Amino acid sequence: MDELDPEVLSRRQQAMWHPWKADDMTRGLLGQLVGLAMMAASWSEMSSQVTVRGELTWLNLGVVGLLVCGVSNTIWLLQGRRNVGTARVLVLPDPQPRNDAAAVAGPDARVVVKAPGVTMYHRPGCPLIAGKPTVARGARHGRVPCQVCQA
């Protein structure tokens, strides 16, 4: 995974002012050109048709060209989103999760943890709250950890 190497990314970031590589740009441009050519051919050939059937045949080609352009645009945006996401993770790694429960009691299985937006309580090592900010709660009566914790 050469592209995930921070040094490679660093050099690439210095050289590029947009998140797309040359391959992405070529692919996007090619997709647009193919789609546009299909639409142009559709429009051009349709003008010489005199029957509905003949026009619809060439209209289908135009619709396919429009779809090609749409797919090309989607791939372009998804690739850009992916490259930005990769760069964001490398430049701004997620902070270490603040695990109050671990600080209070370590991996004590009797301490349960409540995370904001999470409905159930979890033990400190539960994978369902990995990376999420948590608040330690005492193992009072009525607080039951999730089923993953119990397994």
Added chain:
Amino acid sequence: MDIVKWLRNQWDRAAAIAAVGFGVVALILGYLGVSRSTLATQQIPYLASGGLAGLFALGLGATLWLSADLRDEWRKLDLIHKDIRLRQVSATNGSGLIAASKPRAHRTRTAVDG
């Protein structure tokens, strides 16, 4: 707002607005052409020119606008990355280098940047 400056800084968003405007106009003209024609053989060419071209322009405009957002995010990350590297270099070389070697503040574009 200086419109020329805005167009220079936000050329991709300006192109997106132009493409969306063109798409809307093409769709309206296509609709008018179809509605004023009586035969299907006359209506289908309006569908192909106005409809397909309008939809293509709308898609292109949306793509350009979202690409501009991604580019802004990339530039902001680049700015942060350079700042982090500068701080790392200054930390290894000793203090005082930040003020001396601080790069000129360059703005990150925003959607309302004028």
